[in-house]
Amino acid sequence: MSTQKESLFSKKNMKLIKDPLNDSNPISIQVLGICSALAITIMLENAFVMSMSVLFVLIMANVVVSLIRNLIPDKIRIIVQLVIVATLVITVDQILKAYVYEVSKQLSVFVGLIITNCIIMGRLEAFALGNKPGPAFLDAIGNAFGYTWILLVVGFVREVFGSGSVWGIKFIPDSWLIDNGGFYEHNGLMLLSPIALFLVASVIWVQRSKNRKLIEEN
Amino acid sequence: MAVNKNSIGYTVTFAIVLVTICGALLATLATSLKPAQKANVDNEKRQFILAAAGAYKMEDLKAMEKAEISKIFDEKIAQNVFDVNGNEIEGEKAFNIDIVKEFKATKNDASIRKYPMFTFKDAGKEKYIIPMAGNGLWGPIWGYIALGSDKNTIEGVVFDHKGETPGLGAKIAEQTFQDLFTSTTKKIMSDEGKYYGIKVVKGGLKNPNHEIDAIAGATITSNGVGEMLEPGFKPYMRAFGNEIK
Numbered sequence: 061m062s063t064q065k066e067s068l069f070s071k072k073n074m075k076l077i078k079d080p081l082n083d084s085n086p087i088s089i090q091v092l093g094i095c096s097a098l099a100i101t102i103m104l105e106n107a108f109v110m111s112m113s114v115l116f117v118l119i120m121a122n123v124v125v126s127l128i129r130n131l132i133p134d135k136i137r138i139i140v141q142l143v144i145v146a147t148l149v150i151t152v153d154q155i156l157k158a159y160v161y162e163v164s165k166q167l168s169v170f171v172g173l174i175i176t177n178c179i180i181m182g183r184l185e186a187f188a189l190g191n192k193p194g195p196a197f198l199d200a201i202g203n204a205f206g207y208t209w210i211l212l213v214v215g216f217v218r219e220v221f222g223s224g225s226v227w228g229i230k231f232i233p234d235s236w237l238i239d240n241g242g243f244y245e246h247n248g249l250m251l252l253s254p255i256a257l258f259l260v261a262s263v264i265w266v267q268r269s270k271n272r273k274l275i276e277e278n
Numbered sequence: 279m280a281v282n283k284n285s286i287g288y289t290v291t292f293a294i295v296l297v298t299i300c301g302a303l304l305a306t307l308a309t310s311l312k313p314a315q316k317a318n319v320d321n322e323k324r325q326f327i328l329a330a331a332g333a334y335k336m337e338d339l340k341a342m343e344k345a346e347i348s349k350i351f352d353e354k355i356a357q358n359v360f361d362v363n364g365n366e367i368e369g370e371k372a373f374n375i376d377i378v379k380e381f382k383a384t385k386n387d388a389s390i391r392k393y394p395m396f397t398f399k400d401a402g403k404e405k406y407i408i409p410m411a412g413n414g415l416w417g418p419i420w421g422y423i424a425l426g427s428d429k430n431t432i433e434g435v436v437f438d439h440k441g442e443t444p445g446l447g448a449k450i451a452e453q454t455f456q457d458l459f460t461s462t463t464k465k466i467m468s469d470e471g472k473y474y475g476i477k478v479v480k481g482g483l484k485n486p487n488h489e490i491d492a493i494a495g496a497t498i499t500s501n502g503v504g505e506m507l508e509p510g511f512k513p514y515m516r517a518f519g520n521e522i523k
Contacts, residue, residue, distance in 0.1 A: 136293060140292075144296075146300075147300040147303060151307055157318065158311040158315045158318070161315075161319075
């Protein structure tokens with residue numbers, strides 16, 4: 061670490077935000093946190109609430125772990141991180157249950173499973189333990205938004221084609237549906253988890269075809 | 279004085295302090311959010327009961343304020359609690375019985391179970407809403423079944439579950455499955471006065487008035503619904519004055 065005081069918004073620090081949005085995206089490049097990306101992206105609203113929950117947990121955990129990084133005994137550092145993450149996740153879960161009950165029901169176990177979201181443990185272990193709170197905060201924002209935009213894209217596509225709505229607002233009139241004598245049918249596959257795998261893969265494909273450096277050699 | 283971060287004493291102290299802080303935070307949070315969470319659960323229960331009664335659509339209920347739903351509920355719903363023989367238990371409020379907890383607590387002895395019932399009265403007509411709970415594949419399932427004023431024909435159902443598989447068992451909570459109960463006549467008792475309940479069967483209905491098609495791919499959840507619905511109406515039928523063994 062340089063002794064010189066570094067601005068929080070220096071070029072190096074801004075890279076902490078920008079990189080995870082694109083070239084080191086936690087989902088499409090590091091392929092972490094996939095299970096929640098598959099499970100809760102049926103509707104845009106769920107994807108959004110899930111993303112915001114991850115944002116909150118990741119920022120708080122990154123900052124808290126970074127603040128006490130010099131106090132944490134090495135031998136129990138993983139379990140210490142887990143306790144902090146678990147506390148934050150339960151906080152989120154309780155708040156969702158109290159204020160957005162419907163959404164919390166749909167997210168069901170996946171809020172609890174944020175604890176095991178590899179993005180969070182990954183950032184704590186790789187970044188927060190060795191950096192100051194400021195950069196850890198930015199790193200958390202970068203990674204959480206890297207996660208968010210992919211979830212929102214997948215959620216948007218799945219909701220539009222699977223339910224004919226955006227954010228719960230239907231734009232395909234019921235009279236168009238084949239059941240009601242029309243010509244349109246919602247794509248049922250979009251409502252099932254596997255389709256998210258194809259959509260995430262498509263994102264990965266587009267991203268790597270635009271930036272060939274990202275393609276692994278083997 | 280430099281602290282040895284790797285000493286056992288430091289490690290244990292750190293762990294104890296951390297867990298105490300986290301525990302205290304969570305306890306405070308859980309206590310302060312409890313009333314809001316309970317209000318949500320109660321509100322959902324009222325929504326289910328009113329939706330099963332068929333007087334309101336679920337979407338409309340979801341758009342309503344909690345206070346409004348509570349007002350409608352108190353105005354139009356009467357409550358009774360019965361024992362297994364259909365005798366009314368005095369001094370119990372049906373709404374206060376958590377049907378899933380009651381089911382679990384009396385799993386081994388259904389004869390000591392309390393059976394709540396809600397009666398919906400509107401425009402001189404009555405509907406009897408019967409809550410039930412059972413076991414799905416991953417956790418409890420429950421439902422509210424509304425019988426018409428003949429105290430026999432099903433006029434509406436709502437099911438819900440804790441965590442059945444989306445796309446398979448979770449279909450019990452979907453309209454398509456719930457419509458099976460009302461699209462053709464389903465009765466609890468035959469015209470001759472014999473008790474059938476509702477069976478969930480595979481491979482075609484043999485007794486269409488008392489049977490429902492199972493959900494393909496969700497055998498255990500479907501069986502759970504069947505095990506819940508087949509015997510579940512007995513105490514209520516006794517309460518309605520039918521002779522049932």
